[in-house]
Amino acid sequence: GAVVSQHPSRVICKSGTSVKIECRSLDFQATTMFWYRQFPKQSLMLMATSNEGSKATYEQGVEKDKFLINHASLTLSTLTVTSAHPEDSSFYICSARGAIAGEFYEQYFGPGTRLTVT
């Protein structure tokens, strides 16, 4: 099946600094990538949807100037958490959806990134 990687898997940063998370589709071209956030014992919350080469579409309540998303190629999307604060500590998961012949619109998930802001 399709594989999505995410890097780093864990990151600890100080309050006020920025953190970049990478999401890569390894064996398919991801025309659309999704960024989710998940707090403990809660369901996935979609933050934004990005299509290759265009600006990301953010969900209501998600600050686009704080969570910068760049989908520069069909295999790479990055999420940068700028001026991180302790309340940004969460599990960030990306998923990718591509035009795979014969496949339905399944999203393939990366392994997630655990962000801790101290």
Next chain:
Amino acid sequence: GQNIDQPTEMTATEGAIVQINCTYQTSGFNGLFWYQQHAGEAPTFLSYNVLDGLEEKGRFSSFLSRSKGYSYLLLKELQMKDSASYLCAVTDSNYQLIWGAGTKLIIKP
């Protein structure tokens, strides 16, 4: 609005069968997914239904009734490793995934 409902938590015994229900109300329908998520990990795909009926895949089966806005995930011969959260998600008319809050399944020996 769009809404997906599933029980918050269920408990079952190792070796038994459990059925996790999901009801949905969405703007359009282009398929229903079930994902498994272990604590601290990303979701993994279990099943996909777009037509009414039962899809069987090993110990797991998923059922869909579009007219009732209803699906269930059936897990047979439960194993301890099946302890996880099970997420129901529906693709709406814009092919956006609408997520349920997940059902935490606890398996007891």
